[in-house]
Amino acid sequence: MAIKDLTTSTSRRPFQRRRKTCPFTGPNAPKIDYKDVRLLQRYVSERGKIVPSRISAVSALKQRVLAQAIKRARFIGLMPYAVS
Amino acid sequence: MPLYEHIYLARQDVSPQQVEEMTNAMTETLTQGGGKVTKNEYWGLKSLSFRIKKNRKAHYSLLNIDAPAPAVAEMERQMRINEDILRFMTVRVDELEEGPSAMMQKRDRDDERSDRPGGRPDRGGFDRGPRPPRRF
Numbered sequence: 034m035a036i037k038d039l040t041t042s043t044s045r046r047p048f049q050r051r052r053k054t055c056p057f058t059g060p061n062a063p064k065i066d067y068k069d070v071r072l073l074q075r076y077v078s079e080r081g082k083i084v085p086s087r088i089s090a091v092s093a094l095k096q097r098v099l100a101q102a103i104k105r106a107r108f109i110g111l112m113p114y115a116v117s
Numbered sequence: 118m119p120l121y122e123h124i125y126l127a128r129q130d131v132s133p134q135q136v137e138e139m140t141n142a143m144t145e146t147l148t149q150g151g152g153k154v155t156k157n158e159y160w161g162l163k164s165l166s167f168r169i170k171k172n173r174k175a176h177y178s179l180l181n182i183d184a185p186a187p188a189v190a191e192m193e194r195q196m197r198i199n200e201d202i203l204r205f206m207t208v209r210v211d212e213l214e215e216g217p218s219a220m221m222q223k224r225d226r227d228d229e230r231s232d233r234p235g236g237r238p239d240r241g242g243f244d245r246g247p248r249p250p251r252r253f
Contacts, residue, residue, distance in 0.1 A: 047250065067208075068124075068179070069219035109124050109206050110165035110175065 053090035057099070065098050067105035070112060077103060081113040118152060120213050121182040121189060125196060125205035126175035129162060136176045139201065143180070146192045152184020155213055160220050169203045179220070181213045 057065060063072055076084050076091070076099055083103055086096040106112040127136045136159065144154045160177035169175065182189065189207060196202050 066219050072219070105206065105208065107166070109177075109204060110126065110167065110169055111163075113166040 055090060055092040055095055057095040058092055065095065065102050067102040067109075068111075070106055073099070073103050073106055073112060077112065079116065081116040118183050118185050120210050121184070121207050122210050122213070123180040123182055123189075123192075123205065123207045125178055125180075126165075126169065126203040127178070128170075128201045128203060129172050129174040129176070131176060131201050133159070133161075133176065135201070136178060139199070140178055140180065143192050143196070146195060147182060147184045147188050150184060150188020150191055152182060152188045154180050155183055156181035158218060158221060172203055175203055177220075179218060182207075183213070 055062075057063065063069075065072070067073070076089055078084055083100055086093065089096075091099055103112060107114050125139075127139060140157055140159075144157070147154060156179075158179040160179065162174050163177050164174050165172065193205070193207065196205050
């Protein structure tokens with residue numbers, strides 16, 4: 034995985050943004066589990082909404098699995114639907 | 118036989134012993150239906166993120182079930198009748214987890230996390246270097 038420095042400093046762009054990779058892909062990626070609230074908590078906003086994958090860099094496949102897990106955790110009262 | 122994870126929430130003013138009895142009763146119905154319970158975890162009285170049937174707290178229990186669908190359906194029917202049970206969820210899984218679930222290992226993982234150098238791998242550990250000059 035070549036991730037760093039897609040835009041090198043020699044180019045004219047003032048900012049280089051490292052391309053983020055999916056946190057659930059790779060050898061020691063955590064397993065998405067609806068019981069693991071601590072893990073899921075990182076992928077919801079302060080208001081309790083699910084963070085879009087373009088921000089959290091979760092792959093589309095894992096985002097679907099993650100959303101399902103968050104919704105299950107909400108149903109059994111482990112996570113809030115909305116924080117007022 | 119299909120494998121299920123089953124979580125149920127019991128009312129807060131029920132004693133842990135009563136929760137255990139309920140679990141035993143459920144296990145009984147499942148075994149009568151030809152299934153078995155491979156793991157039984159009691160998470161204790163936990164506070165809910167929101168009120169469920171006017172309760173702020175609930176006793177959580179997790180069961181790993183290996184049983185035919187009719188047995189599970191019968192157990193669910195009895196859970197619906199029981200007023201001490203606030204909510205339950207049965208999820209079909211491809212394989213059952215061995216050992217304690219994520220909820221039970223929380224404490225251990227806290228220690229593990231503090232040992233890890235540089236915090237989270239994709240955030241704190243990465244050095245972005247000096248900030249490039251601003252344009253505007």
